[in-house]
Amino acid sequence: MRCVERFSAVLAAFALAVAAQAADLRGTGDLGVVVERAAGRLQIVDTTARKALSRVDGLGDLSHASVVFSRDARYAFVFGRDGGLTKVDILEARIVRRVIQAGNSIGGAVSQDGRVVAAQNYAPGGIKLFDADTLELLADIPATSGADGKPSKVVGLADAPGRRFVASLFDAGEIWVIDARNPRAPAVERHRNVGRQPYDGLVTPDGRWYLAGLFGEDGLALLDLWHTERGVRRVLPDYGRGEEPLPVYKMPHLRGWAIAGGYAWLPAIGRHEVLVVDTRDWREVARVPVAGQPVFVIARPDARQVWVNFAFPDSARVQVIDAETRSVAATLSPGRAILHMEFTPRGEEVWLSARDDDRVVVIDTATLATVASLPVAGPSGIFFTSRAARIGF
Amino acid sequence: MSRPGIPPVIIAAAAIAFASQAAMAGEPNATRQRELSRLLVHECGACHGMQLRGGLGPALTPGALKDKPSESLVATILSGRAGTAMPPWQRFLSEDDAQWLAAKLVEGGVDAVR
Numbered sequence: 001m002r003c004v005e006r007f008s009a010v011l012a013a014f015a016l017a018v019a020a021q022a023a024d025l026r027g028t029g030d031l032g033v034v035v036e037r038a039a040g041r042l043q044i045v046d047t048t049a050r051k052a053l054s055r056v057d058g059l060g061d062l063s064h065a066s067v068v069f070s071r072d073a074r075y076a077f078v079f080g081r082d083g084g085l086t087k088v089d090i091l092e093a094r095i096v097r098r099v100i101q102a103g104n105s106i107g108g109a110v111s112q113d114g115r116v117v118a119a120q121n122y123a124p125g126g127i128k129l130f131d132a133d134t135l136e137l138l139a140d141i142p143a144t145s146g147a148d149g150k151p152s153k154v155v156g157l158a159d160a161p162g163r164r165f166v167a168s169l170f171d172a173g174e175i176w177v178i179d180a181r182n183p184r185a186p187a188v189e190r191h192r193n194v195g196r197q198p199y200d201g202l203v204t205p206d207g208r209w210y211l212a213g214l215f216g217e218d219g220l221a222l223l224d225l226w227h228t229e230r231g232v233r234r235v236l237p238d239y240g241r242g243e244e245p246l247p248v249y250k251m252p253h254l255r256g257w258a259i260a261g262g263y264a265w266l267p268a269i270g271r272h273e274v275l276v277v278d279t280r281d282w283r284e285v286a287r288v289p290v291a292g293q294p295v296f297v298i299a300r301p302d303a304r305q306v307w308v309n310f311a312f313p314d315s316a317r318v319q320v321i322d323a324e325t326r327s328v329a330a331t332l333s334p335g336r337a338i339l340h341m342e343f344t345p346r347g348e349e350v351w352l353s354a355r356d357d358d359r360v361v362v363i364d365t366a367t368l369a370t371v372a373s374l375p376v377a378g379p380s381g382i383f384f385t386s387r388a389a390r391i392g393f
Numbered sequence: 394m395s396r397p398g399i400p401p402v403i404i405a406a407a408a409i410a411f412a413s414q415a416a417m418a419g420e421p422n423a424t425r426q427r428e429l430s431r432l433l434v435h436e437c438g439a440c441h442g443m444q445l446r447g448g449l450g451p452a453l454t455p456g457a458l459k460d461k462p463s464e465s466l467v468a469t470i471l472s473g474r475a476g477t478a479m480p481p482w483q484r485f486l487s488e489d490d491a492q493w494l495a496a497k498l499v500e501g502g503v504d505a506v507r
Contacts, residue, residue, distance in 0.1 A: 063438055063439075064439070064448065081444070106448070122449075170449070199449070215478060216476075247473060251449060251478065
């Protein structure tokens with residue numbers, strides 16, 4: 001009798017141990033994080049099960065927070081407005097390291113080889129390089145001063161091939177290419193007078209081009225990363241705020257810009273339009289009228305659809321553009337204050353954050369039906385680990 | 394998940410606001426004040442930082458604004474600043490709304506409206 005009891009206790013313990021092992025062993029390819037911005041918290045989500053797995057607290061001020069992933073897609077590096085850089089283990093749902101690295105930061109990037117994390121800072125303006133393992137500071141590169149004499153805010157930081165980073169200086173009007181092969185002594189190549197107030201930038205998915213949007217004048221600054229010695233040139237002279245600038249209630253984001261199928265889909269600044277640009281010659285080929293001032297314009301991974309969300313006061317809508325006809329195919333009302341959109345790795349579903357409904361909504365991109373809805377307090381950014389393998393993300 | 398409740402500070406502020414209503418005719422009512430607080434955190438916060446400590450736009454903390462006359466703050470909120478990213482909000486805000494927001498900024502009641 002007693003023997004049987006003991007045996008079953010051992011069996012139960014064994015079963016538990018096996019279960020724990022199985023839970024530990026899993027990939028991260030279908031995981032991601034959702035920023036609960038007011039709570040300073042992340043939710044770790046599973047895009048196959050369409051549910052939240054766990055939460056990680058204590059990340060500070062996450063307004064405008066952005067996230068990049070380690071090369072092994074296990075760790076999320078979270079950049080907060082309070083200058084915090086936090087390394088989160090997605091599998092164990094815990095903070096591994098956290099440093100306060102600046103007064104005010106908005107984002108960062110991971111180097112091509114995965115060894116270096118770069119942070120772009122507003123105040124004091126500059127770029128810092130960290131060891132991706134330990135978050136040890138490797139280099140501090142203060143930005144050139146703007147007209148007000150203070151170091152310029154740094155925007156549009158992205159990783160580029162050749163273990164480089166590229167960034168724009170908002171106040172100083174410069175683009176920097178940073179060679180981080182030796183991250184303790186990075187080499188900075190400065191491109192001056194690229195245009196007034198570059199406000200964001202991106203590296204194209206093939207890693208060849210860096211594009212910066214200009215707030216202070218029309219046009220885009222373009223740098224060929226195969227030939228940086230040729231310098232920055234101006235393209236799309238009609239892209240911008242134009243002769244009679246309209247008020248812009250939220251800066252459009254370029255990071256998520258849809259560059260797909262040979263075309264770039266760009267949010268107009270102030271105007272209710274999405275611009276379609278041929279990336280072979282950077283000429284505008286069409287304009288698609290949309291329901292508000294676009295914030296994110298993002299292509300489904302197969303480039304068949306382009307999804308658009310909008311600034312205040314039109315943020316309760318999302319539009320789906322048919323990439324073939326270049327017209328709006330559907331207008332959705334998935335919730336109040338749609339702040340962000342993220343496709344699953346191959347795009348069968350898209351996750352939207354509805355801030356004022358405290359929900360994340362999951363939509364089937366073929367039927368446009370809502371397939372799940374997750375409770376999240378004031379969600380803002382949604383970031384899936386598939387970004388780990390993409391240039392410029 | 395339930396929406397976070399109204400912090401007691403706002404209720405207190407609203408009570409004080411109501412008490413002094415006679416003195417400050419035209420002050421937005423409690424519902425409007427909640428909408429404005431939300432707008433301040435989320436929409437203004439998109440540029441000025443959710444805690445208004447600065448971002449693309451400058452910090453709007455009491456310390457940063459202490460030497461700025463309230464009329465100029467109200468004018469900036471309603472009309473924006475040409476040549477900068479600060480947009481005019483008069484399409485969405487009345488004069489009273491802007492005055493209330495400016496006062497809120499100068500008082501530093503902003504942490505309370507998170």
